[in-house]
Amino acid sequence: MPAGPFYGTFIEYWPASVAALSMPQVGTVLGDADAELIASCVELGGVCPSRFSAALTSWLHRVTQAWSQGVFLRLGGRSFVLPARPPVPVTTAGQALQVLAFPGERAARMARRCVLAGRPLWLFARHWRSITPEEEFRLVVRNRQITAASQIHHRLCFPGLAGRADAVARRIVRFGARLGPVLHLDDVIADVWVPFDDTAGVELIELNPLMSVTGRALLEGAVTGAHPRALHFRQPHGPIGIVPLPPS
Numbered sequence: 001m002p003a004g005p006f007y008g009t010f011i012e013y014w015p016a017s018v019a020a021l022s023m024p025q026v027g028t029v030l031g032d033a034d035a036e037l038i039a040s041c042v043e044l045g046g047v048c049p050s051r052f053s054a055a056l057t058s059w060l061h062r063v064t065q066a067w068s069q070g071v072f073l074r075l076g077g078r079s080f081v082l083p084a085r086p087p088v089p090v091t092t093a094g095q096a097l098q099v100l101a102f103p104g105e106r107a108a109r110m111a112r113r114c115v116l117a118g119r120p121l122w123l124f125a126r127h128w129r130s131i132t133p134e135e136e137f138r139l140v141v142r143n144r145q146i147t148a149a150s151q152i153h154h155r156l157c158f159p160g161l162a163g164r165a166d167a168v169a170r171r172i173v174r175f176g177a178r179l180g181p182v183l184h185l186d187d188v189i190a191d192v193w194v195p196f197d198d199t200a201g202v203e204l205i206e207l208n209p210l211m212s213v214t215g216r217a218l219l220e221g222a223v224t225g226a227h228p229r230a231l232h233f234r235q236p237h238g239p240i241g242i243v244p245l246p247p248s
């Protein structure tokens with residue numbers, strides 16, 4: 001069962017019906033020694049890839065062989081992505097081990113948190129998608145309903161977005177009508193991929209807790225709920241642009 005509003009957002013707690021709204025994926029529980037290596041990778045200044053277990057190495061080998069278009073690797077609760085280290089498709093076990101071995105603060109902190117809490121640390125390999133920053137949106141979900149949305153990369157301005165915003169808002173609402181009924185948490189922040197190709201479906205990227213620790217994108221009142229029921233986007237000049245989210 002899901003473990004509350006924080007751990008409940010981790011991929012290992014998603015019901016199958018929620019996972020079906022996201023990319024195909026496969027997960028494994030990391031052994032204690034592998035989890036400890038990821039948790040301490042920053043203090044170690046990076047990990048020599050050969051220190052990871054043979055079991056993990058062969059799992060990575062199997063997954064990358066099976067999904068030759070490339071995979072995106074992440075922990076259940078957080079990815080390995082850093083501002084200076086954007087994700088790249090992983091196609092071999094060797095590349096996968098390089099991702100895990102890198103001394104990245106974000107993944108290490110999450111791994112340490114799980115190790116200290118005595119929780120299993122899950123690693124997921126997900127089908128690679130070519131996602132551009134302009135196609136990523138953050139949805140505030142309260143009571144299983146979308147109450148607002150924003151571009152995720154809130155410091156950037158995408159000049160083409162204003163012209164697409166109404167269509168994006170409609171697609172987000174349609175996605176929300178599928179997500180709400182199957183969601184295992186009432187209140188959550190859902191990050192989604194809305195591809196430029198408007199015949200392609202919207203996909204769930206990840207869930208985050210609806211808490212002040214989660215970035216609020218352009219939604220000042222994300223935690224308190226004080227925001228219009230609209231899609232928010234940055235305009236080159238003037239105030240933040242908003243287009244209403246149509247009724248679901």
Ligand SMILES: Nc1ncnc2c1ncn2[C@@H]1O[C@H](COP(=O)(O)OP(=O)(O)O)[C@@H](O)[C@H]1O
Pocket residue numbers: 023072074077078079080081087126127128129130131136191205206
């Ligand atoms: N399956 C995927 N294929 C390609 N890129 C991805 C995939 N999933 C996520 N990403 C990219 O990596 C970023 C970070 O991944 P995410 O799952 O949101 O974890 P976190 O926010 O913990 O770093 C996303 O914002 C997206 O740009």
Ligand SMILES: [Mg+2]
Pocket residue numbers: 191206
């Ligand atoms: Mg994210």
